Amino acid sequence: MILKNHDKAFPVLIWAARIGIFLLMLMLAFTLDSAATSKHRTDLQKQWQARVDDLSLQLQGTILQNIQTVWGLAANVAVQPDINEQRFQDLAEVIFHLAPELLNIGLAPDFTIRYIYPQEGNRAAIGLDLRTQSLSEQQVRLLLDTERAVFSGPIDLVQGGQGLAARISIHESPTDRFWGVISVILDLDRLYAAVNLAQLARDGQFTLATSSSDGPEAGKFHGSDTSSKWQEPVFSTMKMSGISWTLYAQPRQGWPGHPANPWLFRSLLALMVLVIVGGTHWLTNLIQRDRTMQRRFQGLFDLAPFGIGLYGGNSGKLLRANPVFERTLGTGAASLDYFDRVYDDQGTQLPDGQGLSATLANRFRFSGLEGRFPGRSQALVPLLLHGLKLNIHDSEPVVWIIAEDITERKEVERMKSEFISTVSHELRTPLTSISGSLSLLSKNAVGELPAKASSLVTIALRNSQQLGFLINDLLDIEKLLAGKMAFRIETFPVAGAVLECLENIQNYASDREVAIHASRLSEVAVSADRQRLAQALNNLLSNAIKFSPAGAKVNVYTEIHGQRVHILVRDHGPGIDPEFRNRIFQKFSQADSSDRRAKGGTGLGLAITRELMIRMGGQVDYHSVPGHGATFWLELPVAAASPTDTAPTARAEDTSSATGSD
Incomplete structure (x- = not known):
């Protein structure tokens, strides 16, 4: 019931994961879009702020540059307070050439305008008392006490337009007695043109206002049409003695509500969402398929008629087993070491090196490893083992073991x-x-x-x-x-036993027109049954001769590997198919190809050889490349008192020879 509930919940979890990832990606896309929009808006605001600050400084600088030109006239009057009108007109004309934004200059001793330039259109100003017309009491006090310019404006001009009034105080030198002021009117339109304020109007909307506290529309005296609403405009304030102007500006359509390159950015966001959501769907499909396969495998795993065990490749511990495995082997097979204790059919434990660990050390997969192992009741159970070692990236390798109970077959x-x-x-x-x-x-x-x-x-x-x-x-x-065959173990030299065997089989080789060549026969001694070793070697030699073509040569030699000696027989026949390896040492095993069947034989020779070598503490094995012959060898431990040199002591002449068993 729990498994069924899990099965029903799994698709729900898959769809919940898909929907969750989709919503998460939407939120991420909106967040990235909002962040990119905010960054784009901030970058644009910084650009506009820098532009407004620059225009504000340019406007203020142009005003002060014009006033600075007029300071020359003030300095002249301070030295010559009794300046006449002609002198004033001459000096004013020079100043007008240097300060093109000036509208007029008036000389006002004791705040009353006496002279004015140019006179045309400005004569009405002569005799005007500035204290009662345009200066506040605070400005008058500032002019009396300091030598600085005081600004007023913007002011509406009689001739139209707006201007900025500046009054520069004059103190006689060297008495520092207040003499009067110079009144200057600057044309604001000329000032705007001088700093190219029209370009700002083309790129956006702006306002010049006399107040910075109530927004761009409060105190506005110049600016572009404001058909669009103000949206947090950037601003810069110009402060000069007597006035404080603020320049507001923003793009004509307001600040952007989208990232830079919105189509490209949002297309990339959409592509990202599609890729991740599509990838999630693909991965969840794989997970569903994997789960389906796991359930099918679980059914196969649980219902298989043979035992299946999963072991850790490094720890050797049993990770999982199916019911047949547990029923057959019980708790004894909790480690891979269990399979190293192999027993023969008579209950005798086989020597080290014939168990599972040695097999896995040489190859990552094996099949047909047969032996008896302690079962659930500690009685020896005949098993046929197959195994596969899998290396998993970033994880411990695992070993699959299939244990087939072959009691009935036995x-x-x-x-x-x-x-x-x-x-x-x-x-x-x-x-x-x-x-x-x-x-x-x-x-x-x-x-x-x-x-x-x-x-x-x-x-x-x-x-x-x-x-x-x-x-x-x-x-x-x-x-x-x-286990009824008796063995008479004795110590004898390998070379003598090999030469004796070669002598006995010479006639069989001659009949087959095959030459036998012996070389590198070591002087080491082994402890074995001499007659049974000769029987095993005779089986290898007769097979090598039988499968060699006429005129070929069979090589016999020895090799020392540590404390073990190999007696090798190499032929130059057709070789052995790799698919036949798992069956070659079994009883009645023969390759099915027609040429091999034509060679005759019962298929018992290699099975007998294998059993003989196991009983004498040795092994038999081979390697072969199809089409290039085969090399079989008998392996035996070197006797304790045996020398380990490999110098050849005998050499058989190439010859044709007689009978031998198959």
């Missing part, structure tokens, strides 16, 4: 072996009599036979002998598997 094999053994024993006695009788006939023990009869007897004798070899092989393999 029982069938036992029954078959008993049957074969019984039949072999029953055949052996009459076959011995038949072979003996045929041998006597072939030697003319009862008189000389006709040529045709002698040939038939020879053929019958040869085939009865081959049948005898077959029966002997069958009996040997059954004795080995049953």
